[in-house]
Amino acid sequence: MRQLVECALNFSEGRRPEVIAAVVGAASGVRVLDVSSDADHNRTVVTFLGPPPAVEEAALAIARQAVALLDLRQHRGAHPRMGAVDVIPFVPISGVTLDECVALARHLGERIATELGVPVYLYAAAASAPHRRLLADIRRGEFEGLAAKMQDPAWQPDCGAAVPHPTAGAVAVGARPYLVAFNVNLGTDDLGIARRIAKAVRARDGGLANVQALGVALEARGLVQVSMNLLDPFATPLYRVFEAVRSEAARYGVPIVGSEVVGLLPLETIVEAARYYLRLEGFAVRQVLEARLLEE
Amino acid sequence: MRQLVECALNFSEGRRPEVIAAVVGAASGVRVLDVSSDADHNRTVVTFLGPPPAVEEAALAIARQAVALLDLRQHRGAHPRMGAVDVIPFVPISGVTLDECVALARHLGERIATELGVPVYLYAAAASAPHRRLLADIRRGEFEGLAAKMQDPAWQPDCGAAVPHPTAGAVAVGARPYLVAFNVNLGTDDLGIARRIAKAVRARDGGLANVQALGVALEARGLVQVSMNLLDPFATPLYRVFEAVRSEAARYGVPIVGSEVVGLLPLETIVEAARYYLRLEGFAVRQVLEARLLEE
Numbered sequence: 001m002r003q004l005v006e007c008a009l010n011f012s013e014g015r016r017p018e019v020i021a022a023v024v025g026a027a028s029g030v031r032v033l034d035v036s037s038d039a040d041h042n043r044t045v046v047t048f049l050g051p052p053p054a055v056e057e058a059a060l061a062i063a064r065q066a067v068a069l070l071d072l073r074q075h076r077g078a079h080p081r082m083g084a085v086d087v088i089p090f091v092p093i094s095g096v097t098l099d100e101c102v103a104l105a106r107h108l109g110e111r112i113a114t115e116l117g118v119p120v121y122l123y124a125a126a127a128s129a130p131h132r133r134l135l136a137d138i139r140r141g142e143f144e145g146l147a148a149k150m151q152d153p154a155w156q157p158d159c160g161a162a163v164p165h166p167t168a169g170a171v172a173v174g175a176r177p178y179l180v181a182f183n184v185n186l187g188t189d190d191l192g193i194a195r196r197i198a199k200a201v202r203a204r205d206g207g208l209a210n211v212q213a214l215g216v217a218l219e220a221r222g223l224v225q226v227s228m229n230l231l232d233p234f235a236t237p238l239y240r241v242f243e244a245v246r247s248e249a250a251r252y253g254v255p256i257v258g259s260e261v262v263g264l265l266p267l268e269t270i271v272e273a274a275r276y277y278l279r280l281e282g283f284a285v286r287q288v289l290e291a292r293l294l295e296e
Numbered sequence: 297m298r299q300l301v302e303c304a305l306n307f308s309e310g311r312r313p314e315v316i317a318a319v320v321g322a323a324s325g326v327r328v329l330d331v332s333s334d335a336d337h338n339r340t341v342v343t344f345l346g347p348p349p350a351v352e353e354a355a356l357a358i359a360r361q362a363v364a365l366l367d368l369r370q371h372r373g374a375h376p377r378m379g380a381v382d383v384i385p386f387v388p389i390s391g392v393t394l395d396e397c398v399a400l401a402r403h404l405g406e407r408i409a410t411e412l413g414v415p416v417y418l419y420a421a422a423a424s425a426p427h428r429r430l431l432a433d434i435r436r437g438e439f440e441g442l443a444a445k446m447q448d449p450a451w452q453p454d455c456g457a458a459v460p461h462p463t464a465g466a467v468a469v470g471a472r473p474y475l476v477a478f479n480v481n482l483g484t485d486d487l488g489i490a491r492r493i494a495k496a497v498r499a500r501d502g503g504l505a506n507v508q509a510l511g512v513a514l515e516a517r518g519l520v521q522v523s524m525n526l527l528d529p530f531a532t533p534l535y536r537v538f539e540a541v542r543s544e545a546a547r548y549g550v551p552i553v554g555s556e557v558v559g560l561l562p563l564e565t566i567v568e569a570a571r572y573y574l575r576l577e578g579f580a581v582r583q584v585l586e587a588r589l590l591e592e
Contacts, residue, residue, distance in 0.1 A: 004586070031589050049585060093585055185577075242574050258577040267563075267586040270570045277573040278538050281481075281554040289345060289389055290300070290563040293327050294589055 338373025
C-alpha cells in the first residue's frame with residue numbers, strides 16, 4: 001500500500017491573493033487538495049497530500065515562503081495566531097502510522113528551527129508534555145505574548161531558541177488522526193430523540209471511543225440529525241458508528257433515512273465498510289484497481 | 297472522475313520468456329497490472345490500465361511487436377487462436393461508458409488493419425452483427441482455417457482486406473463490461489442448499505441480471521459456497537447480489553459466514569456498497585482522498 005500523509009497547513013494571510021498564491025505556490029511534489037482563505041480571520045488553510053518525504057519538503061517550502069513574505073507585527077485578524085506559518089499537522093492516510101507522523105513532525109520541527117530560525121512547539125500526538133497537546137493552550141497569548149511566554153520554563157519551545165522569530169513568531173507542528181465529519185439523518189422531527197442518540201453514541205457519555213456527537217434539527221427537511229466527528233476513523237470505523245446509531249434509534253422506533261460524509265475519506269475507511277457489510281474475507285486495499293495506479 | 301480503461305490483451309506466445317518480455321515491454325504510458333503466461337496454451341495475457349488514448353496506444357504497440365516477433369505458422373498450443381495478437385478487449389473502469397470502449401475498439405481496429413496489415417474482427421459489445429459477438433464463433437477454424445473462412449461473406453473481417461496476414465493471421469478487438477468473481481460462503485455443508493440458492497440468484501433461472509452462479513462444496517472448510525461471476529458489477533452491484541443470496545439463504549435458516557472477491561475491483565463498486573449500507577446521500581467517488589491523486 002502506498003504511503004500517504006495529509007497536511008493541513010495554516011498560515012497567517014487571508015486577504016492578499018497574490019501573497020497567498022506565492023506562499024501556496026512554494027509547494028511542489030504533492031497534490032494540493034484545497035486552499036481556503038478567510039479575510040476576516042486573515043488566514044489560509046492549504047491541504048495537501050503525498051508520500052511522507054514529499055509532504056515534509058512541501059511543508060518546509062511553504063513555511064520558508066510564509067516566513068519570507070509575512071510580517072506578524074502588521075497582522076490583524078479574528079483568528080488567534082502566533083506565527084507567519086501558524087500550524088502544521090501531519091495526518092496518516094494510508095500505509096503510515098500516527099507514530100510515523102509524530103516522527104515526521106519532530107523532524108520537520110528541527111528543520112524549521114535550524115533552517116528558518118523559527119522556534120517550534122510540538123502539539124497533539126507529537127506533544128512533549130500533556131499540557132502542550134492542545135493548540136489553544138500553546139497559542140494562548142498569541143504572537144504579541146510569545147517573548148514573555150517563552151521565558152516560562154513550562155513554555156520553552158521544543159525546537160530552537162526560546163526567542164520568537166522577529167517577524168514570524170513561532171509555529172506549532174504536530175500529528176493527529178484523520179477526522180471525518182459524519183452525519184446520520186433520522187426519520188423524525190423530534191430533536192429530543194436525536195439528542196438522546198447522540199449522548200448514547202459519543203465517547204464522553206459512555207458510547208464509542210473517538211466519537212463526538214450532537215443532536216441537531218434539519219428544519220428545512222423536517223428531520224433531525226446526529227451530527228458527529230469521528231476523531232479516528234481507522235480505530236472506530238464508520239460502519240460501527242452507523243450501526244450504533246441504528247441500534248439506539250431502534251428503541252424509539254425511528255428509522256435512519258440517510259447519512260452524509262462532509263469532505264473526503266481515506267480509501268481504507270470505505271473498504272472497511274464494504275468488508276464489514278459484505279463479510280469479505282481477506283480483502284486488501286490493493287485489490288481496488290485504482291489503488292494499483294498509486295503504487296510506485 | 298479520471299477516465300480509466302482496462303485492457304486484457306492475449307497474444308500467442310507462452311514459452312519463450314525473452315519474446316514475452318519483448319512483446320510486453322512494448323507497452324508504455326499505462327500501468328501493467330498482470331502478465332500471465334501458460335506454456336501448455338502457449339499464450340500470454342497482459343492486463344493493463346490507463347486513460348483511453350494511452351491504453352489504445354499501448355495495445356497498438358504490443359500488437360505491432362507481436363506481429364513482428366511471432367509466426368503463427370510455427371505456433372502450437374492447447375488454446376484456440378487465430379492471430380499473433382489474438383484478442384484485445386477494452387473494459388470501462390471509471391468515467392468511461394461501454395459505448396466509449398466500443399468506439400475505442402473500432403478506432404484501434406482500423407489502425408491495426410491499416411498500420412499493421414492485420415485484418416480485424418470486432419466482437420462482444422463492439423460486434424457488427426449478432427453472430428460475431430462470441431469469441432469462440434469468430435475463432436472457430438483458427439489460424440489455419442482463416443483464409444477459407446474469410447471467403448464466406450458472413451465472415452469478412454470488419455477492418456482490412458479479407459486476407460489473413462501471412463504470419464499474424466487476424467485479431468479480435470472488442471469491448472465488454474468489467475467481470476467480478478464473487479463467492480459467498482454459507483454456514484452449512486449441504487451442497488443442495490448452495491445449488492438452490494445459486495439457481496435462485498442467477499439470471500438464467502430468473503434471478504438477477506448479469507449474474508452467473510454455481511453451488512460448490514468447500515470440503516476443507518466443511519462449508520458450501522455460491523460461486524458467482526458478476527458480468528456487469530456497475531449495473532448489478534455487489535451489495536444487491538449479496539443481499540439476494542442472504543435473502544434466499546434465510547429461507548433455509550442458513551447464515552452467510554463470509555465472502556471473497558477474486559482479483560481486483562473498480563473503486564466505484566466498493567463506493568456503491570458503502571453508499572447502500574451506510575445510506576450515504578450524494579457521496580461521490582472523488583470524495584475518496586486517493587481518487588484525488590489520480591485526477592489530472
